[in-house]
Amino acid sequence: MNAPLNQAFSPVQADESRPVDVSLHHEVSQFYFREARLQNGRQPRLWLESMVDPDVHYWLPILEDRFAKDQRPAPTPDEPAVYNDSYQDLDNRIARLETGLVWMEDPPSRVRFLVTNIEAYQTTQDDLIATYCNVHVYRNRRQREEANHFYGREDVLRRGPDGRLRLFRRKIVLDQRVVLDKNLYVFL
Structure with a gap:
C-alpha cells in the first residue's frame, strides 16, 4: 500500500540531550500501553479515531541486508515500502x-x-515528542499458525486538540529481512 507521501512530511529529530520529564514519560508509556490493548482487543477503528493524528505518516520501509562497506543511504519515504500510509490509507x-x-x-x-x-x-517543536520503543507481536491463528514479529518503532507523538497524545509519525523497523508470516494484517 504505497500511498503518495503527505506533502507536510518533514523529519523530526529527537534531542537526546533533553529527555522528557517523568510525568510526560508516564503519559507516553500509557499511550503505548493503551495502543497495545486496543490492538490486542481487535479495536483498530477506536485506535485510529482516538489515537492517530489526521496528518499521520505510517511507514514500514523495505530494508536491505548490506555489507559493512556498502555505504548507500538508508531508505526514504519516497522509495518503495511495505507501508507508506496516510490516515486515509489506514482508514x-x-x-x-x-x-x-x-x-x-x-x-x-x-x-x-x-x-x-x-x-x-x-x-525543536514544542508540540512534538520523539519516541523509541521495542515491540514483540505474537500472532496465533487456527491451531498451528503462529508468528512472532520483533521490531523497533521510531515515532513522533503530537498533542491533539483534545489535549491527548496522538501518533503523528511512525517508522517501523522489522528485525526480519523476509517476513515469514502469511500476512501482515495487523497494525504494527
Whole structure:
C-alpha cells in the first residue's frame, strides 16, 4: 500500500540531550500501553479515531541486508515500502477489515502486543515528542499458525486538540529481512 507521501512530511529529530520529564514519560508509556490493548482487543477503528493524528505518516520501509562497506543511504519515504500510509490509507484498511471479507482474518487472529524500552525526547517543536520503543507481536491463528514479529518503532507523538497524545509519525523497523508470516494484517 504505497500511498503518495503527505506533502507536510518533514523529519523530526529527537534531542537526546533533553529527555522528557517523568510525568510526560508516564503519559507516553500509557499511550503505548493503551495502543497495545486496543490492538490486542481487535479495536483498530477506536485506535485510529482516538489515537492517530489526521496528518499521520505510517511507514514500514523495505530494508536491505548490506555489507559493512556498502555505504548507500538508508531508505526514504519516497522509495518503495511495505507501508507508506496516510490516515486515509489506514482508514481504508480498517474499513476492509470491517467488511468481514478478509479471509485471512476469519476467524480473527489472536494477537498480543508487548511494548518495551520506551524512550521519549523533546524536539525543536514544542508540540512534538520523539519516541523509541521495542515491540514483540505474537500472532496465533487456527491451531498451528503462529508468528512472532520483533521490531523497533521510531515515532513522533503530537498533542491533539483534545489535549491527548496522538501518533503523528511512525517508522517501523522489522528485525526480519523476509517476513515469514502469511500476512501482515495487523497494525504494527
